[in-house]
Amino acid sequence: MQNDTALISNLKNKDEAALSQLYDAYAPAIYGVIIRMCKDEQHAQNILQDTFLTIWEKSHQYNPDKGKFYTWAYRIAKNKTLNFLRKDKKLIQTEDLSVYKDKEESITDNGDYLQLKGCLKQLEPHHQRALELVYFNGLTHREAHEEMDVPLGSFKSYIKQALKKLKLSYDKAIVWFLILIEVIR
Numbered sequence: 001m002q003n004d005t006a007l008i009s010n011l012k013n014k015d016e017a018a019l020s021q022l023y024d025a026y027a028p029a030i031y032g033v034i035i036r037m038c039k040d041e042q043h044a045q046n047i048l049q050d051t052f053l054t055i056w057e058k059s060h061q062y063n064p065d066k067g068k069f070y071t072w073a074y075r076i077a078k079n080k081t082l083n084f085l086r087k088d089k090k091l092i093q094t095e096d097l098s099v100y101k102d103k104e105e106s107i108t109d110n111g112d113y114l115q116l117k118g119c120l121k122q123l124e125p126h127h128q129r130a131l132e133l134v135y136f137n138g139l140t141h142r143e144a145h146e147e148m149d150v151p152l153g154s155f156k157s158y159i160k161q162a163l164k165k166l167k168l169s170y171d172k173a174i175v176w177f178l179i180l181i182e183v184i185r
Contacts (some may be wrong), residue, residue, distance in 0.1 A: 004025075004069055005064070007021055007022055007059075008022070008059070008062065008064070008069055011055075011056070011059045012059045012060055012062070014020060014059075015023075019052070019055070019056055022055070022069070023052055026069070026070060026073055027048060027052070029070070029074075030051060030073055030074060030077045031045075031048050033074060033077055033078065033081075034047050034051070034077055034081050037078070037081045037082075037085070038081050038084060038085060043056060043084060047077065047080050047081050047084055048077070048159075050080055051073065051076050051077040051080055054076050055073055055076060055089065058076075083168055091115070105159065122165075122169055123162055123165055123166065126148070126150075126158055127158055127162035127165065128162070129160060129165070130144065130155060130158035130159050130162055131159065131162050131163075133147055133148070134159060141155060141156060141159070179182060
């Protein structure tokens with residue numbers, strides 16, 4: 001441990017020899033963790049290299065008072081491996097979901113959108129605002145209740161009531177639309 005302390009201190013001063021010695025000491029154990037998680041030798045080697053590159057770049061962030069060097073390096077390796085696994089399985093949204101560049105031009109032709117917008121306009125203002133914050137602005141319930149300056153329980157009630165009213169009005173609108181189509185035929 002005393003030797004590691006000197007090596008880590010030298011690593012923080014960007015001593016490449018210290019990185020090499022720490023790599024020799026810790027790479028086999030860290031590689032074992034990575035290979036068990038990703039089960040692919042080539043990817044495990046790449047993740048190991050990326051892990052030690054991050055250790056080199058962020059060595060100044062290591063604090064021996066918060067834990068052992070191995071634990072810090074292990075967490076970096078584990079997070080990099082998890083990120084790699086998530087990337088392949090598309091568990092994290094990586095693509096841009098803004099479907100339309102010019103909303104007015106593209107959305108006005110969409111009958112469902114116009115119908116939903118009309119149903120939203122029938123809701124009480126605090127219900128409209130609650131839905132807007134959560135479903136259109138992407139805020140969590142906690143963030144949105146703070147934005148509206150109401151208790152969290154009240155905010156959740158707004159959402160529940162608004163969705164119930166929206167479902168009823170949207171269903172009625174669909175029924176009227178279907179009746180209208182039948183009458184026109």
